[in-house]
Amino acid sequence: MVVGILVLSGLGAVVSSTGDKPESEKTSIAFSRPIVKEENEYTTLEIKETNGFLMEQNKPMIPSYTHTFTYPAGTEILDVKCTTKNIQEIQISKQLKPTPDAIPVSALAKSVVKESTYTLTEIYPEVWCRYDVGSGIVDNERSIILKVQVLPIKYDPIESYIEWVDEIEIEVKYELNPITTNYIDEYEFIILTQSSFKSALLPLESHKNSRDISTKIVTLDEIYGGTFFTAEGRDDQEKIKYFIKNAIESWGTTDVLIVGGIEEFPARETHINVNNDDREIFFSDLYYADVYDEEMNFLTWDTNENSIFAEYKWEGETDDVDFYPDIKFGRIACKDSQQVTIIVDKIINYENSKAYTKNWFNNIVVIGGDTFTSPYGDDSGVDEGEYVNQAVLDIMDGFIPDKIWDSNNRLSGLLTTGLDNIKSGIENGCGFLDFSGHGAPWVWTTFPHDGERQTLPTPTGRYTNEIISNLNNGDMLPIVMNGGCSLGKYESDDNCNAWAFLSNPNGGGIASFGATGLGWVYTGTGVTEGLVEGLIVDIFTAYDNGAITFGEMYTDAMNDYIYPDMGPHDYKTLMEWQPFGDPTLAVAEDSTPPEKPSRPDGPASGSIKETYEYTSTSTDIDGDELYYLFDWGDGTYSGWIGPKDSGQAASASKKWSSQGSYNIRVLAKDEHGVQSVWSDPMSVSMPKTRANDILIVRLLQKLIEISSVFESLFQPMINQL
Numbered sequence: 119m120v121v122g123i124l125v126l127s128g129l130g131a132v133v134s135s136t137g138d139k140p141e142s143e144k145t146s147i148a149f150s151r152p153i154v155k156e157e158n159e160y161t162t163l164e165i166k167e168t169n170g171f172l173m174e175q176n177k178p179m180i181p182s183y184t185h186t187f188t189y190p191a192g193t194e195i196l197d198v199k200c201t202t203k204n205i206q207e208i209q210i211s212k213q214l215k216p217t218p219d220a221i222p223v224s225a226l227a228k229s230v231v232k233e234s235t236y237t238l239t240e241i242y243p244e245v246w247c248r249y250d251v252g253s254g255i256v257d258n259e260r261s262i263i264l265k266v267q268v269l270p271i272k273y274d275p276i277e278s279y280i281e282w283v284d285e286i287e288i289e290v291k292y293e294l295n296p297i298t299t300n301y302i303d304e305y306e307f308i309i310l311t312q313s314s315f316k317s318a319l320l321p322l323e324s325h326k327n328s329r330d331i332s333t334k335i336v337t338l339d340e341i342y343g344g345t346f347f348t349a350e351g352r353d354d355q356e357k358i359k360y361f362i363k364n365a366i367e368s369w370g371t372t373d374v375l376i377v378g379g380i381e382e383f384p385a386r387e388t389h390i391n392v393n394n395d396d397r398e399i400f401f402s403d404l405y406y407a408d409v410y411d412e413e414m415n416f417l418t419w420d421t422n423e424n425s426i427f428a429e430y431k432w433e434g435e436t437d438d439v440d441f442y443p444d445i446k447f448g449r450i451a452c453k454d455s456q457q458v459t460i461i462v463d464k465i466i467n468y469e470n471s472k473a474y475t476k477n478w479f480n481n482i483v484v485i486g487g488d489t490f491t492s493p494y495g496d497d498s499g500v501d502e503g504e505y506v507n508q509a510v511l512d513i514m515d516g517f518i519p520d521k522i523w524d525s526n527n528r529l530s531g532l533l534t535t536g537l538d539n540i541k542s543g544i545e546n547g548c549g550f551l552d553f554s555g556h557g558a559p560w561v562w563t564t565f566p567h568d569g570e571r572q573t574l575p576t577p578t579g580r581y582t583n584e585i586i587s588n589l590n591n592g593d594m595l596p597i598v599m600n601g602g603c604s605l606g607k608y609e610s611d612d613n614c615n616a617w618a619f620l621s622n623p624n625g626g627g628i629a630s631f632g633a634t635g636l637g638w639v640y641t642g643t644g645v646t647e648g649l650v651e652g653l654i655v656d657i658f659t660a661y662d663n664g665a666i667t668f669g670e671m672y673t674d675a676m677n678d679y680i681y682p683d684m685g686p687h688d689y690k691t692l693m694e695w696q697p698f699g700d701p702t703l704a705v706a707e708d709s710t711p712p713e714k715p716s717r718p719d720g721p722a723s724g725s726i727k728e729t730y731e732y733t734s735t736s737t738d739i740d741g742d743e744l745y746y747l748f749d750w751g752d753g754t755y756s757g758w759i760g761p762k763d764s765g766q767a768a769s770a771s772k773k774w775s776s777q778g779s780y781n782i783r784v785l786a787k788d789e790h791g792v793q794s795v796w797s798d799p800m801s802v803s804m805p806k807t808r809a810n811d812i813l814i815v816r817l818l819q820k821l822i823e824i825s826s827v828f829e830s831l832f833q834p835m836i837n838q839l
């Protein structure tokens with residue numbers, strides 16, 4: 119949604135530097151006049167320069183623009199000032215649309231959508247800008263991240279008008295005190311485990327070292343016993359967290375893999391009071407990753423020192439949490455050495471074969487239905503699961519989609535069932551798999567459009583961990599998003615869906631995400647604007663923006679998601695969203711992309727049921743070999759054609775089966791799996807008739823001309839041809 123931010127101060131921002139004095143940076147954001155739509159009972163606002171919404175429950179939805187400033191670790195943010203330019207008023211006749219309800223996506227309890235409403239007696243929001251400072255890892259650099267959320271609208275519910283501002287200038291005053299980091303890159307990557315798994319992990323350690331990722335296995339005994347650094351901390355989890363801090367500061371560690379299920383490797387319990395319906399205690403590995411606050415102090419997640427961790431309005435208590443991960447991390451929840459060996463073999467094979475260069479990798483399977491239905495109070499008419507899937511496909515637009523949906527009858531079919539289609543989608547090979555619906559630890563499910571019962575996928579209405587464990591997709595291993603409640607709750611089911619993809623020795627997945635507790639999402643088109651499904655969209659965006667490891671996909675998405683004054687649903691989402699897998703896993707490779715391929719060349723018109731050939735060419739500055747994909751504009755693709763030398767044309771043939779106009783476009787990828795942009799489209803028209811049929815049509819038309827009596831008889835025949 120970011121469209122042309124007008125930055126008035128030139129290329130991005132102006133930084134003035136005057137020796138030791140505080141420095142400052144200014145950025146201006148211009149906003150065009152809001153588009154006001156008054157539909158049904160509400161007014162909605164759109165401002166084209168905004169990139170999100172302020173979405174507080176029981177408050178109106180306000181367009182927002184979030185700007186991220188990044189500084190070296192140690193920088194102190196002294197002041198953030200927002201100055202508004204012209205403020206104008208627009209009278210509105212209907213109240214602003216409320217933020218959609220946040221609803222849990224549990225497979226067990228039916229989620230009832232209440233009609234979202236609010237009562238406001240004061241101008242909302244109170245401020246034009248708000249900000250938040252944290253410490254995290256950005257492009258492998260320890261960084262201070264400043265998020266400024268600009269709210270270009272104020273709403274007066276009593277007088278029924280809005281104020282909007284056409285420009286806001288943000289001025290940041292800061293002092294650069296880069297911390298001296300004598301971090302030698304001794305161990306970029308540490309693998310933490312109980313002793314009994316160590317020997318099964320040795321092949322992974324040497325594999326990573328051979329890929330120039332300096333790696334060390336450290337056992338819990340060594341952490342608790344102070345083998346490398348003096349053990350400190352009040353309990354095992356805190357000792358592990360201090361160990362990670364020491365590894366960052368003494369070894370230059372950026373990535374941490376935790377090995378073991380809840381019995382084999384402890385996790386931290388959280389205490390988030392989302393609302394009185396959800397006071398579930400759940401586990402969060404983000405605890406281990408969020409090592410520092412914005413002043414680079416060790417963050418205990420128990421700032422009120424009552425030894426109850428990660429409190430949010432828990433018996434009235436709240437602990438400060440920074441949320442920005444300071445390391446990239448993942449867990450492989452192995453319960454025995456055999457599982458360790460399965461995962462280690464899969465990782466080594468995935469990386470040695472460069473899975474991301476394979477043609478199957480460029481397939482994506484998306485699965486969804488109507489997450490919230492009208493019998494349970496959702497009157498949006500939106501099939502939320504499919505809506506999220508489509509948002510993912512729009513981001514991953516060089517991937518060939520396999521849409522397993524209720525609306526196309528592929529999730530709801532009876533002859534070829536939903537389960538059949540999911541199985542063949544995965545077993546045909548795909549790089550990514552996105553489930554969007556409801557869950558419990560061992561089952562994913564969803565509703566048909568406006569359905570009363572969770573009957574998808576057909577025929578059983580259940581996609582279970584047992585089905586996942588029986589997948590037989592060999593080396594073609596996807597990264598899996600398990601959208602729904604508790605699908606990553608490994609402490610209650612040691613073969614929960616998210617983990618079952620990894621533990622499968624004959625296929626399954628290479629890495630996955632799932633919630634360790636009850637997950638929350640918004641209803642209607644708000645579903646992609648935040649919470650679990652919004653974070654999934656951010657993870658795909660991070661991949662599309664060039665993340666090259668699994669850990670970067672997650673960390674970049676977190677860095678993107680976090681905003682000032684987050685609410686309880688965001689707290690829960692960010693703490694429960696568990697990455698399963700190796701954070702250093704190579705999911706892409708750096709290479710200069712091929713040039714935009716030439717517009718396809720070939721016949722611009724023709725007849726259906728005849729075969730035509732089209733060609734296109736691209737070049738690669740690195741001289742890489744290229745593969746081409748033709749999108750025929752009718753929902754079908756050519757499949758990847760190649761390898762071709764850089765500059766060598768590629769051709770593909772197509773026979774259209776129904777009449778119409780189609781836009782053909784072409785994409786190239788190089789031998790490293792890096793894709794070009796799509797070519798300009800070539801428009802082709804396929805009239806309804808074959809050459810041989812044209813004579814017949816002319817004859818029939820002649821007959822109609824002679825007498826209109828023939829029209830009712832022959833016109834349908836003409837239409838058929």
Ligand SMILES: [Ca+2]
Nearest residue numbers: 420424426437
């Ligand atoms: Ca506490």
Ligand SMILES: [Ca+2]
Nearest residue numbers: 253410440442
């Ligand atoms: Ca942090």
Ligand SMILES: [Ca+2]
Nearest residue numbers: 490496500501
């Ligand atoms: Ca719906």
Ligand SMILES: [Ca+2]
Nearest residue numbers: 709710740788
């Ligand atoms: Ca290249």
